[in-house]
Amino acid sequence: MGETIATTGGTRTMAAVVQERYGAEPEAVLRMARLARPGAGPGEVLVRVRASSVDRGTWHLMAGLPYAVRPVSGLRGPKLPNPGRNIAGVVEAVGSGVTGFAPGDEVYGTAAAAFAEYAVARPDRIAPKPAGLTFEEAATVPVSALTALQAVRDKGRVQEGQQVLITGAAGGVGTFAVQLARFLGARVTAVASTPKLDAVRALGADRVIDYTREDFLAGPQRYDAVVDIAGNRCLRDLRRALTPRGRLVITGGETDGRWLGGTDRQLRAQLLSPFTSRHLGTFIASEHADGLRDLTALVDAGALRPVVDRVYPLAETAAAVRHLLDGSVTGKLALALPAGDHLGATSDAEREAAG
Template sequence: MRAVVRDEYGSPDVLAVRDIPVPALGEGEVLVRVHAAGIDRGAVHILNGRPYLMRLAGFGIRRPKRPGLGSELSGVVRAVGSGVTGFAAGDEVFGVGRSTFAEYAIADATTLAPKPATATHVEAGAVPTSGTTALQAVRDHGRLQPGQRVLVIGASGGVGSFAVQIARALGGTVTGVASTAKLDFVRSLGAEQVLDYTAGDLATQAHERGGRYDLVLDIGGNRSLKTLRRLLEPRGTLVFVGGEGGDQITGGLGRQVRPTLVSRFSSQTFATFWVARPNTADLETLARLIQDGQVRSAVHRTGGLSDVADALRSLEHGQVSGKIVVTP
C-alpha cells in the first residue's frame, strides 16, 4: 500500500510517499481502507517532535517510533481482529486510527463508529480528533449550560470550527475569535458575534459587545492567563484546550499548570485539557449532530498523499480555515 512516511523528525520536507506492507491486524482491532483522513495540529507536533517533552511520552527520543502520520479516518472496514463484534467487512466507519495518511490503517474498535449516513467520507474524515476534542472541551470540561455566553478563541481552526457549532447545538450563545480574513468563515459556522484579534484588546471588544463570558475556550494558546481572566465572568469557566504555545521543550505545559495553581484562590474555574479521549460513544454523538444538521465539517481543501507536506506547511502558517482532508 502507499503511505506517507518519514525516517526522522523534521519539517514537512522529511516526508515521502512509499509502498509499504499493509499493517497487521491484532486483537480488538479493525483494518480500514482509508477513503479520507483529516489533518489536525497534532500531526505537526508528531512530525517535528516538538515540544521535546512529547518524545518522552512514547513517540521516540531520537527518531520517531512509527514512520507514519495521521490519526483521523473515514473509510470501509476490510477485516476485523479477534474479539471485535461491532463491525464487519464492508461497514462504513469513521474514527481515530494509527498512521492514517495511507491507503490502509489500523484502528481500535473502541475508537470507531458508523459513518454518518448524510456525510461523505471527506466530511466524516475531518471530524474524529478535532470534533471529539471540541465536544469534550465544551460538554465535559466547560460544562456548558443552555443560555450561557461562550467565547471560542481560535474559532477558525479545526477544533475551533467544531467548538463553535457544538456550543450552539448545546444551547450556548457563541462569539468566535479569529483574524480579519477569517471572520466571515466563523460567522458561517453560526457564531452570533465575532471578535477580530488583530483589531485591539479582546476584553475591550468583548465589553463593547455585551460583557464577559460564562465559558471561554482557549484553543489558540497565545494569550496570558491575566488577559483571559478579563474575558471571563467572576464565576465563569476557562478551558485551556490542547498544548499549543510555550517553548520547544515543554510546549504548552506551563499554560496548563499555572491555571491549576491559581484556581485554588479564585472564584473562576480553570480546566486544563491536553488531548481528547476518542471513543465510540462520543463519535456516535457527533454523528447524530451531523445527521441532524447541527454540525458540519468545514473542509478547506482536499488533496492526495503527495499533498500532505504542503498541507502541513499551510497548517503551520495559519493559512487554513477548518480542515484539510487527505484522500489516499
Template sequence: MKAIVQNGYGSSDVLELRDVETPEPGSGEVLIAVRAAALDAGVWHLMSGKPYLLRLMGYGFRAPNVRVRGREVAGRVEAVGAGVTGLRPGDEVFGICEGSFAEYATASQDKLALKPAGLPLEQAAALSISGLTALQALRDTGRVRPGQRVLVIGAAGGVGTFAVQLAKAYGAHVTGVCSTAKTELVRSLGADETIDYTREDFTERDVSYDLVLDTAGNRPLSRLRRVLTPRGTLVIIGGEGGGRWIGGMGRVLWAALLNPFVRQSLKPFMASELKADLDVLKQHVEDGTLTPAIQRTCPLDGAAEAIDQLHRGEARGKILILP
C-alpha cells in the same frame, strides 16, 4: 501500499511518500481502506518532535515510534481481526487510528463508529479528534448551559469550527475570535458575533463571558481572565509557543497551579478517544446541528505542504488528505 512516512523528527522535509507493507489487523482491530484522513494540530507536533516533553511521554525519543503520520480517518472496513464484534467488511466508518496518511490503516474497533448517514465518507474523516475535543471541552469540562455567553478563540480552526456549532446546539450565545479572512466562515457556522483579532484586542472589551474556550492559543492567563465573569470557566485546549522543552504546556501548568486560589475555573483539557462520543458526533451530524467545515483536499504527496499551512495558522476548518 503508499504512505507518508518519517524516520526522524524535523520539518516537513522529513516526510516521504513511500511504498510500505499493508498492515494486518490484530486482535480487536480492523483493516480500513482509507478514503480520507484529516489534519489536526497534533500531526505537526508528532512530525517535529516538539515540544521535547512529547518524546518523553512515549512517542519516541530520537525518532517516532509510529512511522506513518495521520490519526483522523474515514474509510471502508476491508478485514477484521479476532474478537471484533459490531463491525464487518464493507462498513463505512470514521474515527482514530495510527497511520491514516496511507492507502490502508488498522484501527481498534473501540475508536471507530459508523459513518453518519447522509455525510460523504471523505468528510467524516474530519470529525474524530477535532470533534471529540470540541464536544468534551464544552460538555464535560466547560459544562456549557443554555443562555450562557461563550467565547471561542480560534473559532475558524479545526476544533473551533466544531465548538461554535456545538455551543449553539447547546443553546449558548457564541462569539468567535478569528482573523479578517475567516469571519464569514465563523458566522456561517452560527456564531452570534465575531471578533477580528487583527483589528481589536478582545481582552480590552467591556464584555464578560461565562465560558471561554482557548483553542491552541498563546495569550497570558491574566489577559484571558479579564474577559471571564467572576465565576466563569476558561478551558485551555492545547497551546503553542513557549520553549522547546514544554512548549505551550507552561501555560497549562500555571493554570492548574493557580486554579485552587481563584474564584474562576481555569481548566486544562485533554480529549479522551471514546467510541461513545464518536457516536454522539454522528448523531449531531444526522440531526443537522453539526457539519464539518472543509477548506480543501489534497493527495498524499501534498501532506507536507498541508501540515505547514496548518502550522502557519492559515487553515479554515479542516484539510483532508485523500490517498
C-alpha cells in the same frame, strides 16, 4: 514527495507516507513509500482508508516538539511510520474477538499511522461513518471535533443562555466548537482574523471579533465560559473576562519553546484553579467511540458540519501540512485516497506484471 519502494517478493503492499526522523519541515521528513500491508490481529479492525486529515497534532508528532511529546511518539525518533491519526474508510477485515463491525462497514475514527491505504484501528476508537458526510468530510471530524466536544460540553459545561467566548474560532477545533456551543443554546462570541470572520459568522456565532483590529478581552463583557483554542493571552487577562463562577478551558495556544511549547500556561491554570472561584483548566482529549457516536448524532441532526478548506491527495501530505502551518486555513484540511488499490499494485510481482 517522491516514492520509495521498500518491499520485496510477493508481499502485499500499500502506499503510505513514511517518516524516519523528526523534523519541523514536512518536505524534509515526509515521503511516499510502499510498505507491507498490515493485518487485523486479535481485537483489531483493518480499515481500507479512503480519507485522512491533518491537524496541529500532526505537526507535533512529525517534529517531535515540544519534547514533552516524545515519551509517547518516540524518544530518539518516530515510533510509528507516519504521524497520521484521523481515518474514514471501509472495514477490510476484523480480528478475533471483535464484534459490532464487519467487512464492508463504512467507519471513521482514529488509528495509528493513518496516512496510508490501510490502517489498523481499535474497535473502541472507531464508529459508523455519518451517512450524510463524504469520506473526506468524515475524516476531518475525529480528533478536532472530539476535542471541541470535550472542551465545550464536558469541561466548559456550556448551557443554554450562557455567554461563551471562543478564540481560534476559524480553526479545525474552533469551527466545531462554535457549532457545538450554539447547539447547546449559548450566545457565542467568536474570535478570528479578518479574512475568516464571514466563515465564522456563517457557523452561527452571535458576535465576531477581529483580533487583528480589536483586543477581544478589553471590553466590559464577561463570559460564563472561555474556550481558548489559539490564544496566548496571560491567565490574568483571561480570568478577568470570566464571570465570578466562569470556566476557562485552554485547549491550545503555542510558543516556540522546545520543552513545553506553551503548555506551561495550561499547567499554571491547573495550579491556580483551586485558589479562585473561577474554574481554570485544560485537558487531554480522549479518542473514543462514545464521543464519535455523539458527534454522528449531531451531524445527522444537522447541528454539526465539517468546514473543509481543501482536499489534498495522499501523495501531497507534506504540502497539506505546509498549508496548515501558514495560518491561512479555515476549518480543516483533508487527504483523499481513491477507492480500491489505485495508488499502485499490491505486490512486487503485480507491479512487474503491470509493467
